Amino acid sequence: MRKLHVLGMSAVFFGCMIAPAYAYIDPGSGSVLTTAIIGFFAAIAYTCRKYFYRLKSVVLGRSNTSESDREAASR
Amino acid sequence: MITAHTGSATPVADPGSFRDRNNRVFDDGEQIYRGVSSEALENWRQVSRTGFFRDLTARSKIVPTEEAALPRGNAAELDNWPGMLVHERVPFLSYPYEWSFGMLKDAALLHLELLESAMEEGWTLKDSSAFNVQWKGPRPVFIDIPSMEPYAEGDPWRGYRQFCMMFLYPLMFKAYRGIDFAPFLRSNLDGIDPSLANKILTGRSRFRKGVLTHVALHARMQERAAAQELDEAKELTEDAKGQVKGASGFRHSKAMVLGTIQGLRRTIRKMSSPDARTVWGNYDTDHSYGDSSFEKKKAFVARNGGERHRGLVWDIGCNTGTFSRLCEPFSDWVISIDGDPKAIERLYQHEKEREGSKLLPMIIDLSNISPNQGWRGAERKALDARGKPDLVLCLALIHHMVITANIPMSEFIGWLASLDADVILEFVSAEDDMSRMLLRNKVNQYGDYTEEEFERFASESFEIADSEPLKGGHRKIYYLRRR
The missing domain is CATH 3.40.50.150 (Vaccinia Virus protein VP39)
Incomplete structure (x- = not known):
């Protein structure tokens, strides 16, 4: 229980906004909290990957980066 | 290729199309029409001009759609809609509980590809229903155009739960436990609930890719939220005159949503069915x-x-x-x-x-x-x-x-x-x-x-x-x- 409280509070720490849910499917508040937690870590990985590919293309030059690298970098 | 309206039959409202108040499907036996609200019509006009939409339509991943001018007065219900779209008909309807593992996997990957491309250009999908994917021969195609709407900064991925229930968990059942998902999807059209998935994906499968987060954590969070809501409901008695709290949200960044989607794409791409691995060769x-x-x-x-x-x-x-x-x-x-x-x-x-x-x-x-x-x-x-x-x-x-x-x-x-x-x-x-x-x-x-x-x-x-x-x-x- 305490672990969940800490997780929940970390999610809250990273920005909390009262936002009414108008979507016609009901995501369920539990699911929104889950996307916040998973999203937090996923965002770090996403951002790292994005800058890694950008760096790779800058350092190695475009000819040495593969098509998929360029695609990943443009994200 | 969409031909002009040639059917003389009056378009009939599809009895199953009613959940989204913003649109309604009509069928005249030849073409599929969709009556849309002004908001949905405006969304359509904008999204059809975006790069990702054009690209995916050209690659036959989105069903060809045009704005239609249906002669009014054909049916009373048609006149009520401010706008009308016409879709190319798919050869034959099929449902997720009739698909093999590979088909559901490719449908899931199509959905995520579409969502990711849309998010890059500031759009998103309202929901993640597996019924929004149909087939042209063995190729999946996305058909629910009105589910595309502009992405509002700060919004979470609203379709996450539905994606888990209709795509991810069924695929995990097969890939991680060898359990066919058809009976589950046929009995419950909403898909597999996170709590049920959590009970099935136990033991060794708990440590397979994606289970601890999308199943275990998800189920736990859902149960916790439900318990809190129950407590809240108990206080809303007539005498107490309680106030229902608004939904509280956490501001989500685009990176959070895109990161989650990309992670799911990787997870699903790696999944394979034990069926495909049997050594039957060309048994006939x-x-x-x-x-x-x-x-x-x-x-x-x-x-x-x-x-x-x-x-x-x-x-x-x-x-x-x-x-x-x-x-x-x-x-x-x-x-x-x-x-x-x-x-x-x-x-x-x-x-x-x-x-x-x-x-x-x-x-x-x-x-x-x-x-x-x-x-x-x-x-x-x-x-x-x-x-x-x-x-x-x-x-x-x-x-x-x-x-x-x-x-x-x-x-x-x-x-x-x-x-x-x-x-x-x-x-x-x-x-x-x-x-x-x-x-x-x-x-x-x-x-x-x-x-x-x-x-x-x-x-x-x-x-x-x-x-x-x-x-x-x-x-x-x-x-x-x-x-």
């Missing part, structure tokens, strides 16, 4: 044939099936799809049906690589076909209510229906007749080796299962236009023209 039920009998059978099907052009062909009991492919030259589309999930999975993997394939593989138990489902039994159609075939192939199947499934022959022929199509049927006598195998542990109560009785029943609804003996007289193939 026709392995018991000599070469000349097999060639005779193929020639018979090509000659009689190809008597004229057929719009839709059903190959029931298709196995490896040999005879489905034989029908391609003279048909628009072929529905390849089999009750064995392994056979359909192998067929799908083969067909998706084949350029120009017209086959849609489907897993159907013919003794218990997909029924009418949903609200008032009108949201999802029964298999034989989605459009009649023009030709039905029923090869090496009837002995399974009569002997194994215990369906009386007259009943089975009656069902075939109800499809209002010509039928090419291979009668497998009780003396055939395969029939003998099926009868091994059964009391032979199938006294009327003879060629004479078959011809008598069949003649009631069909004209026996052609026939040929096969396999030294133990089998006979018939071309039955519907009267």
Whole structure:
């Protein structure tokens, strides 16, 4: 229980906004909290990957980066 | 290619299209129309100009759609909608509980590809229903255009829960536990609940990719939120006059949503079904044939099936799809049906690589076909209510229906007749080796299962236009023209 409280509070720490849910499917508040937690870590990985590919293309030059690298970098 | 409105029939509202108040589907027998609200119309006009939308439509991943000017006054309901879209019709509707693992996986990847491309340009999808993906042959195509809306900064991925329930968990059941997902998806049209998934994906599967986060954590969070809501509800008594709290949200960044989507794409791409790994090679039920009998059978099907052009062909009991492919030259589309999930999975993997394939593989138990489902039994159609075939192939199947499934022959022929199509049927006598195998542990109560009785029943609804003996007289193939 305490672990969940800490997780929940970390999610809250990273920005909390009262936002009414108008979507016609009901995501369920539990699911929104889950996307916040998973999203937090996923965002770090996403951002790292994005800058890694950008760096790779800058350092190695475009000819040495593969098509998929360029695609990943443009994200 | 969308043609102008030529149907003279009045478009009829689809009884199953009502959940989204912003649009309603109409069908005039030729084209699919969608009445849309002004908001949905405006969204359509904007999204159809975006790069990702154009690109995915050009690559046949989104159903071709145009704005339509339907003559007013055709039906009272049509006049109520500020806008009208027309969609290209898909060859044949199918539902996730009829798809093999590979098909659901590719549908999931299409959904995520679309969502990711949309998010890059500031758009998103309102929901993640697996019913929003249909098929053109063995290729998945996204059909729910009105679910595209502008992405509001700070919004979470609203379709996450539904994506888990309809795509991710079913795939995990098969890939991580070897459990077929069809029974779950057929019974519950919303998909597999996180709590149920959490109970099934235990033990070693807990440590497979994606389970701890998308299943365990998700289920835990859901249960916790539900408990809190229950406490809150208890306080809303008439005397206490409690106030319902608004939904609280956490501001989500685009990176959070995109990161989650990309992670799911990677997870799903890596999944594989144990079915595809079985060492069956090119096993074919026709392995018991000599070469000349097999060639005779193929020639018979090509000659009689190809008597004229057929719009839709059903190959029931298709196995490896040999005879489905034989029908391609003279048909628009072929529905390849089999009750064995392994056979359909192998067929799908083969067909998706084949350029120009017209086959849609489907897993159907013919003794218990997909029924009418949903609200008032009108949201999802029964298999034989989605459009009649023009030709039905029923090869090496009837002995399974009569002997194994215990369906009386007259009943089975009656069902075939109800499809209002010509039928090419291979009668497998009780003396055939395969029939003998099926009868091994059964009391032979199938006294009327003879060629004479078959011809008598069949003649009631069909004209026996052609026939040929096969396999030294133990089998006979018939071309039955519907009267």
